Amino acid sequence: MSEIPRNEKQEKQEKQEEKDEKERGGWDEKWRNDPLGAITWAAILIWAGLVLLAENLGLLVPLEALSAWNVIFAGAGLIVLLQALVRVLVPAYRRPVVGTVIFGLILIAIGLGDIFNWGIVWALIVIALGVSLLLRGVIRRQ
Numbered sequence: 001m002s003e004i005p006r007n008e009k010q011e012k013q014e015k016q017e018e019k020d021e022k023e024r025g026g027w028d029e030k031w032r033n034d035p036l037g038a039i040t041w042a043a044i045l046i047w048a049g050l051v052l053l054a055e056n057l058g059l060l061v062p063l064e065a066l067s068a069w070n071v072i073f074a075g076a077g078l079i080v081l082l083q084a085l086v087r088v089l090v091p092a093y094r095r096p097v098v099g100t101v102i103f104g105l106i107l108i109a110i111g112l113g114d115i116f117n118w119g120i121v122w123a124l125i126v127i128a129l130g131v132s133l134l135l136r137g138v139i140r141r142q
Helices: 006-033 035-056 068-089 098-112 118-141
Strands: none
Touching: 035 068, 068 098, 068 118, 098 118
């Protein structure tokens, strides 16, 4: 085997260092260009804090069928679905949303699973996925 000359090794190392630096700076750039993700996670944390506070103050007593965690998961799912809706409707934040919709629906299913029959919850998830795909197709054509 022949060894790579010293100059080529240095060039490869420099290219790798540049690539690593771009990746490190990439996260900062990603959050600056797409604040919607950060806003979504902040809203989920605020929602969770508000629900836990309400439970500690005894305000969730009327929702006997749901625990605080069920309310947190259902609300987080709605927030994630709202993010997907904004991504579909606002061109500046447009990104693929199928994974986001599925994640939001799973969170809602976890939250509402104690109230509804799982068969109903999963049927609603399939319906929502179909509506999501339909909206995606209609909006793309416009």
